[in-house]
Amino acid sequence: MMDAAMSGRVGNIVTVNGALPGDQPVRAGERVRLRLLNGALARMMALRFEGHRPTIIAIDGQPCEPHEPPDGRLVLAPAMRIDVVLDMQGDPGSRHAVTDDFYDGLSYTLANLTYSAEPPLRAHPLNAQVRLPTNPLPEPDLASAVPQEIVLQGGMMGGGKLKGVGGMMGMATPGMNGDPAWAINGMSMTGDGHAGMAPLFTLKRGATSRLIIRNETAWWHPMHIHGFSMLLLSRNGAPVPHRQWQDTVLLAPKDTVECAFVADNPGDWMLHCHVADHQMAGLMTVFRVS
Ligand SMILES: [Cu+2]
Numbered sequence: 001m002m003d004a005a006m007s008g009r010v011g012n013i014v015t016v017n018g019a020l021p022g023d024q025p026v027r028a029g030e031r032v033r034l035r036l037l038n039g040a041l042a043r044m045m046a047l048r049f050e051g052h053r054p055t056i057i058a059i060d061g062q063p064c065e066p067h068e069p070p071d072g073r074l075v076l077a078p079a080m081r082i083d084v085v086l087d088m089q090g091d092p093g094s095r096h097a098v099t100d101d102f103y104d105g106l107s108y109t110l111a112n113l114t115y116s117a118e119p120p121l122r123a124h125p126l127n128a129q130v131r132l133p134t135n136p137l138p139e140p141d142l143a144s145a146v147p148q149e150i151v152l153q154g155g156m157m158g159g160g161k162l163k164g165v166g167g168m169m170g171m172a173t174p175g176m177n178g179d180p181a182w183a184i185n186g187m188s189m190t191g192d193g194h195a196g197m198a199p200l201f202t203l204k205r206g207a208t209s210r211l212i213i214r215n216e217t218a219w220w221h222p223m224h225i226h227g228f229s230m231l232l233l234s235r236n237g238a239p240v241p242h243r244q245w246q247d248t249v250l251l252a253p254k255d256t257v258e259c260a261f262v263a264d265n266p267g268d269w270m271l272h273c274h275v276a277d278h279q280m281a282g283l284m285t286v287f288r289v290s
Contacts, residue, residue, distance in 0.1 A: 184285045
Protein backbone atom coordinates (compact mmCIF):
# COMPACT_ATOMS: atom_id res chain seq x y z
CA MET A 1 0.00 0.00 0.00
CA MET A 2 2.97 2.29 0.62
CA ASP A 3 3.99 1.92 -3.06
CA ALA A 4 0.41 2.35 -4.20
CA ALA A 5 0.25 5.73 -2.43
CA MET A 6 3.42 6.87 -4.21
CA SER A 7 4.75 6.07 -7.69
CA GLY A 8 3.44 2.51 -7.84
CA ARG A 9 5.80 -0.47 -8.35
CA VAL A 10 8.14 0.50 -11.19
CA GLY A 11 10.18 -2.73 -11.05
CA ASN A 12 13.82 -3.05 -12.03
CA ILE A 13 13.92 -4.73 -15.44
CA VAL A 14 12.44 -3.41 -18.70
CA THR A 15 11.78 -5.89 -21.50
CA VAL A 16 11.01 -5.26 -25.16
CA ASN A 17 8.53 -7.62 -26.80
CA GLY A 18 8.91 -9.96 -23.83
CA ALA A 19 12.69 -10.30 -23.97
CA LEU A 20 15.69 -8.51 -22.51
CA PRO A 21 16.51 -5.92 -25.17
CA GLY A 22 19.98 -5.88 -26.67
CA ASP A 23 21.13 -4.94 -30.15
CA GLN A 24 18.39 -3.89 -32.55
CA PRO A 25 19.77 -4.47 -36.07
CA VAL A 26 19.17 -1.66 -38.60
CA ARG A 27 20.63 -0.61 -41.94
CA ALA A 28 21.85 2.82 -42.94
CA GLY A 29 19.39 4.73 -45.12
CA GLU A 30 16.31 2.74 -44.19
CA ARG A 31 13.17 4.29 -42.75
CA VAL A 32 11.62 2.49 -39.81
CA ARG A 33 8.18 2.94 -38.25
CA LEU A 34 8.12 2.00 -34.60
CA ARG A 35 4.97 1.48 -32.61
CA LEU A 36 5.99 2.11 -29.02
CA LEU A 37 3.62 0.91 -26.33
CA ASN A 38 4.28 1.20 -22.62
CA GLY A 39 2.90 -2.04 -21.17
CA ALA A 40 4.41 -1.52 -17.72
CA LEU A 41 2.34 -1.57 -14.56
CA ALA A 42 3.60 1.76 -13.21
CA ARG A 43 6.88 2.75 -14.89
CA MET A 44 6.98 5.94 -16.95
CA MET A 45 9.54 6.09 -19.75
CA ALA A 46 11.26 8.91 -21.60
CA LEU A 47 13.15 7.56 -24.61
CA ARG A 48 15.97 9.25 -26.46
CA PHE A 49 17.38 7.89 -29.71
CA GLU A 50 21.01 9.02 -29.66
CA GLY A 51 22.00 10.53 -33.03
CA HIS A 52 18.47 10.18 -34.45
CA ARG A 53 15.39 12.37 -34.78
CA PRO A 54 12.15 10.47 -34.29
CA THR A 55 8.99 12.02 -35.76
CA ILE A 56 5.73 11.34 -33.94
CA ILE A 57 2.99 10.45 -36.43
CA ALA A 58 0.30 8.99 -34.16
CA ILE A 59 -0.60 8.91 -30.47
CA ASP A 60 -2.83 6.27 -28.91
CA GLY A 61 -3.67 5.00 -32.40
CA GLN A 62 -4.84 8.42 -33.63
CA PRO A 63 -2.78 10.15 -36.35
CA CYS A 64 -1.54 13.64 -35.46
CA GLU A 65 0.38 16.37 -37.25
CA PRO A 66 3.88 14.90 -37.64
CA HIS A 67 6.20 16.54 -35.14
CA GLU A 68 9.40 15.94 -33.23
CA PRO A 69 9.03 15.48 -29.47
CA PRO A 70 10.26 18.38 -27.29
CA ASP A 71 14.03 17.96 -26.68
CA GLY A 72 13.92 14.72 -28.69
CA ARG A 73 12.47 13.03 -25.60
CA LEU A 74 9.55 10.64 -26.10
CA VAL A 75 7.55 10.43 -22.88
CA LEU A 76 5.51 7.26 -22.62
CA ALA A 77 3.36 6.51 -19.59
CA PRO A 78 1.69 3.14 -18.97
CA ALA A 79 -1.00 2.45 -21.63
CA MET A 80 0.29 5.15 -24.00
CA ARG A 81 1.11 4.26 -27.61
CA ILE A 82 3.24 6.43 -29.85
CA ASP A 83 4.03 5.72 -33.51
CA VAL A 84 7.29 7.24 -34.70
CA VAL A 85 9.08 7.33 -38.01
CA LEU A 86 12.84 7.01 -37.72
CA ASP A 87 15.23 7.60 -40.61
CA MET A 88 18.41 5.60 -40.09
CA GLN A 89 21.06 8.19 -40.81
CA GLY A 90 23.94 6.68 -38.83
CA ASP A 91 27.07 5.27 -40.46
CA PRO A 92 27.30 1.61 -41.46
CA GLY A 93 28.79 -0.34 -38.57
CA SER A 94 27.91 2.29 -35.93
CA ARG A 95 25.99 1.82 -32.68
CA HIS A 96 23.58 4.26 -31.05
CA ALA A 97 22.04 3.96 -27.61
CA VAL A 98 18.32 4.20 -26.93
CA THR A 99 18.14 5.54 -23.39
CA ASP A 100 15.35 6.08 -20.88
CA ASP A 101 15.91 9.03 -18.53
CA PHE A 102 12.43 9.56 -17.08
CA TYR A 103 13.48 9.20 -13.43
CA ASP A 104 16.14 11.62 -12.14
CA GLY A 105 19.42 9.82 -11.59
CA LEU A 106 18.09 6.49 -12.87
CA SER A 107 18.74 6.76 -16.59
CA TYR A 108 19.84 3.57 -18.36
CA THR A 109 20.42 2.22 -21.85
CA LEU A 110 17.34 0.33 -22.96
CA ALA A 111 18.70 -0.98 -26.27
CA ASN A 112 21.18 -0.16 -29.05
CA LEU A 113 20.48 0.59 -32.68
CA THR A 114 23.19 -1.49 -34.33
CA TYR A 115 23.96 -0.68 -37.96
CA SER A 116 25.04 -3.42 -40.32
CA ALA A 117 28.18 -2.91 -42.38
CA GLU A 118 26.12 -2.78 -45.58
CA PRO A 119 26.28 0.44 -47.62
CA PRO A 120 23.36 2.86 -47.12
CA LEU A 121 20.10 1.78 -48.72
CA ARG A 122 19.75 5.22 -50.36
CA ALA A 123 22.03 8.23 -50.78
CA HIS A 124 19.65 10.78 -49.19
CA PRO A 125 17.01 10.40 -46.52
CA LEU A 126 13.50 9.87 -47.84
CA ASN A 127 11.52 13.00 -48.57
CA ALA A 128 8.21 11.16 -48.64
CA GLN A 129 5.29 12.33 -46.53
CA VAL A 130 4.98 10.75 -43.10
CA ARG A 131 1.51 12.15 -42.39
CA LEU A 132 -1.11 9.45 -41.85
CA PRO A 133 -4.74 9.90 -42.93
CA THR A 134 -6.83 10.93 -39.92
CA ASN A 135 -9.52 8.74 -38.43
CA PRO A 136 -13.15 9.88 -38.75
CA LEU A 137 -13.62 11.22 -35.21
CA PRO A 138 -16.53 13.56 -34.48
CA GLU A 139 -15.38 17.15 -33.96
CA PRO A 140 -16.13 18.53 -30.48
CA ASP A 141 -18.44 21.57 -30.47
CA LEU A 142 -16.68 23.68 -27.87
CA ALA A 143 -19.33 26.43 -27.88
CA SER A 144 -21.92 24.04 -26.45
CA ALA A 145 -19.56 21.81 -24.49
CA VAL A 146 -20.57 20.53 -21.06
CA PRO A 147 -17.69 21.28 -18.65
CA GLN A 148 -16.80 18.69 -16.05
CA GLU A 149 -14.02 19.06 -13.54
CA ILE A 150 -12.08 15.92 -12.63
CA VAL A 151 -9.89 16.46 -9.57
CA LEU A 152 -7.22 13.89 -8.72
CA GLN A 153 -6.59 13.69 -4.99
CA GLY A 154 -4.62 11.76 -2.38
CA GLY A 155 -1.35 9.86 -2.28
CA MET A 156 1.63 10.57 -0.07
CA MET A 157 2.50 14.25 0.35
CA GLY A 158 -0.82 15.03 -1.26
CA GLY A 159 -1.80 17.85 1.06
CA GLY A 160 -4.40 16.18 3.23
CA LYS A 161 -7.34 15.93 0.84
CA LEU A 162 -8.20 12.39 1.93
CA LYS A 163 -9.02 11.29 5.45
CA GLY A 164 -5.70 10.37 7.05
CA VAL A 165 -3.55 11.73 4.23
CA GLY A 166 -0.26 13.33 5.13
CA GLY A 167 1.73 10.24 6.01
CA MET A 168 5.15 11.81 5.59
CA MET A 169 4.43 14.05 8.56
CA GLY A 170 3.92 11.13 10.91
CA MET A 171 0.16 10.89 10.48
CA ALA A 172 -1.64 7.87 9.09
CA THR A 173 -0.41 6.61 5.72
CA PRO A 174 -3.04 6.77 2.98
CA GLY A 175 -4.07 3.31 1.91
CA MET A 176 -3.21 1.67 5.22
CA ASN A 177 -5.91 -0.26 7.11
CA GLY A 178 -7.72 -0.90 3.80
CA ASP A 179 -8.54 2.76 3.21
CA PRO A 180 -8.18 3.96 -0.37
CA ALA A 181 -5.07 6.00 -1.14
CA TRP A 182 -6.56 8.12 -3.95
CA ALA A 183 -9.80 9.77 -4.96
CA ILE A 184 -11.46 11.53 -7.87
CA ASN A 185 -13.69 14.44 -6.80
CA GLY A 186 -13.67 13.07 -3.27
CA MET A 187 -14.77 9.55 -4.22
CA SER A 188 -12.63 6.42 -4.35
CA MET A 189 -13.50 3.43 -6.52
CA THR A 190 -11.24 0.53 -5.65
CA GLY A 191 -10.72 -3.10 -6.61
CA ASP A 192 -11.93 -4.22 -10.02
CA GLY A 193 -14.27 -1.26 -10.45
CA HIS A 194 -17.56 -3.12 -10.00
CA ALA A 195 -18.32 -1.47 -6.70
CA GLY A 196 -21.82 -0.38 -7.73
CA MET A 197 -20.74 3.24 -7.56
CA ALA A 198 -23.09 5.72 -9.24
CA PRO A 199 -21.66 7.47 -12.31
CA LEU A 200 -19.70 10.61 -11.44
CA PHE A 201 -21.47 12.44 -14.28
CA THR A 202 -23.87 11.70 -17.12
CA LEU A 203 -23.71 12.98 -20.70
CA LYS A 204 -26.47 13.15 -23.27
CA ARG A 205 -25.58 11.07 -26.29
CA GLY A 206 -24.02 13.34 -28.93
CA ALA A 207 -23.13 16.12 -26.50
CA THR A 208 -19.61 17.49 -26.37
CA SER A 209 -17.87 16.91 -23.08
CA ARG A 210 -15.10 19.22 -21.95
CA LEU A 211 -13.06 17.62 -19.19
CA ILE A 212 -10.88 19.76 -16.98
CA ILE A 213 -8.56 17.30 -15.25
CA ARG A 214 -6.73 18.79 -12.29
CA ASN A 215 -3.95 16.86 -10.56
CA GLU A 216 -3.80 18.02 -6.95
CA THR A 217 -1.41 15.22 -6.00
CA ALA A 218 2.38 15.11 -5.83
CA TRP A 219 2.57 12.21 -8.35
CA TRP A 220 2.32 11.50 -12.09
CA HIS A 221 -0.90 10.00 -13.43
CA PRO A 222 -1.65 8.71 -16.95
CA MET A 223 -5.44 9.19 -17.04
CA HIS A 224 -7.09 6.69 -19.36
CA ILE A 225 -10.62 6.94 -20.76
CA HIS A 226 -12.64 4.05 -22.17
CA GLY A 227 -14.89 4.36 -25.22
CA PHE A 228 -13.52 7.64 -26.59
CA SER A 229 -10.51 9.52 -27.89
CA MET A 230 -10.16 13.02 -26.48
CA LEU A 231 -8.86 16.09 -28.30
CA LEU A 232 -6.28 17.81 -26.11
CA LEU A 233 -7.09 21.51 -25.78
CA SER A 234 -4.66 22.92 -23.24
CA ARG A 235 -2.11 22.07 -20.59
CA ASN A 236 -1.70 24.50 -17.68
CA GLY A 237 -3.47 27.14 -19.73
CA ALA A 238 -1.27 26.83 -22.83
CA PRO A 239 -2.82 25.47 -26.02
CA VAL A 240 -1.65 21.97 -27.03
CA PRO A 241 -0.27 21.91 -30.62
CA HIS A 242 -0.40 19.16 -33.27
CA ARG A 243 -4.10 18.27 -32.80
CA GLN A 244 -3.44 15.37 -30.53
CA TRP A 245 -6.27 12.92 -29.84
CA GLN A 246 -5.48 10.67 -26.91
CA ASP A 247 -7.19 8.11 -24.73
CA THR A 248 -4.39 8.31 -22.16
CA VAL A 249 -3.27 11.73 -20.96
CA LEU A 250 -0.27 12.02 -18.67
CA LEU A 251 -0.49 14.60 -15.90
CA ALA A 252 2.61 15.74 -14.05
CA PRO A 253 2.17 16.71 -10.39
CA LYS A 254 -0.13 19.78 -10.15
CA ASP A 255 -0.87 19.76 -13.92
CA THR A 256 -4.25 20.85 -15.27
CA VAL A 257 -5.27 19.47 -18.67
CA GLU A 258 -8.35 20.36 -20.69
CA CYS A 259 -9.69 18.00 -23.33
CA ALA A 260 -12.92 17.45 -25.25
CA PHE A 261 -14.78 14.62 -26.94
CA VAL A 262 -18.17 13.94 -28.46
CA ALA A 263 -20.16 11.50 -26.33
CA ASP A 264 -21.32 9.41 -29.30
CA ASN A 265 -20.87 6.06 -27.60
CA PRO A 266 -23.64 5.08 -25.16
CA GLY A 267 -22.89 3.12 -22.02
CA ASP A 268 -21.05 3.27 -18.73
CA TRP A 269 -17.37 4.05 -19.22
CA MET A 270 -14.32 3.99 -17.00
CA LEU A 271 -11.99 6.89 -16.43
CA HIS A 272 -8.97 5.85 -14.41
CA CYS A 273 -5.27 6.24 -13.79
CA HIS A 274 -3.36 3.58 -15.73
CA VAL A 275 -0.78 3.10 -13.02
CA ALA A 276 -2.47 -0.11 -11.93
CA ASP A 277 -1.46 0.38 -8.28
CA HIS A 278 -3.17 3.78 -8.27
CA GLN A 279 -6.29 2.50 -10.02
CA MET A 280 -6.75 -0.35 -7.55
CA ALA A 281 -6.26 2.08 -4.64
CA GLY A 282 -9.05 4.44 -5.66
CA LEU A 283 -7.99 6.52 -8.70
CA MET A 284 -10.87 5.36 -10.86
CA THR A 285 -14.37 6.52 -11.69
CA VAL A 286 -17.21 5.83 -14.10
CA PHE A 287 -19.38 8.13 -16.23
CA ARG A 288 -22.51 7.44 -18.25
CA VAL A 289 -23.56 8.33 -21.79
CA SER A 290 -27.29 7.88 -22.34
CU1 LIG B 1 -1.85 7.46 -10.99
